[in-house]
Amino acid sequence: MAKRRLRTGPTAALPAKPDPAELLRIVRLADPGAKKDGDDIVATDVRVYAPVEAESELTGGELEKVWAVRVAAEGPLPLNFFDRYLAEGLAFRLKGLAVCRGEVTDPADEEESGPAVILPARPAAEELAPLLEQDEEDEFAFTAGDIRAVLVPEKGQPPAVQELLPFAVELTAIELRGDEPAKLGALALELAESLNGLVVDRWRFRVDAAEDLVPPTRE
Known part of the structure; x- marks a missing residue:
């Protein structure tokens, strides 16, 4: 399978391909109304695209293998940065990194934040x-x-x-x-x-x- 160059939109860069059912379960923690749409997941005014294998350079080489889950807004978001939050929350739970506007971050390393x-x-x-x-x-x-x-x-x-x-x-x-x-x-x-x-x-x-x-x- 050809690896894709994926650089736009908030993205969860994961070390392994997530199970589709588990991905849907996690997205539903952010939006209980999320549902499958083909291989994608549709939540409130956002689309979570099916995982695709991507180049390691997406994470600046931080991950040797990368499965990218991109999140795209499709309407007025229910709260500011909801698309980015989805990508970061997915990355946190699936042991990955978040990529937004070319910046790679590790959600597990963030301080001064909490529930x-x-x-x-x-x-x-x-x-x-x-x-x-x-x-x-x-x-x-x-x-x-x-x-x-x-x-x-x-x-x-x-x-x-x-x-x-x-x-x-x-x-x-x-x-x-x-x-x-x-x-x-x-x-x-x-x-x-x-x-x-x-x-x-x-x-x-x-x-x-x-x-x-x-x-x-x-x-």
Whole structure:
């Protein structure tokens, strides 16, 4: 099979060809309504193209073998950078790299980011008090031990949390930051359970277990 030169559009560059069913399962973490369209996957105003074997130079030689999964916008995105987030989230879960506008990044190496708890309305400080301690100088900042949290309006409408939209008064995110992904995930899930919210990762993929935030081990 001829290898393709693929340089345009956000792309997940993977070390092995992903199983089609597994690829669809992962895309549905970002958009539960995603469905197959031939060999491609169609999500909300984006198309995830079927994996193709590509040249190693796509990743600057970082990967010896490359299977490229390109993501292309096909309409107004439900949130800014949704196409890029899809590519990066896929790369994270499938032990690959992300390529966007010629820049190669490793999503597993990103720091200063973490999960978010998405809520249909902004919670009152007393609702957060059992799990988070409010900052004395900033009414929107909180802590839980060495974990930092900030309350912000959620921009756009991530498809992963579409089940909250019928009840949304002011879609709000509790953004969590810290050095231990599993610990962040555990707190996020506890907050979601307490406040009737949903947990997503930095790319707005649904998170159902704390381990989902831990970078997978590469061979």
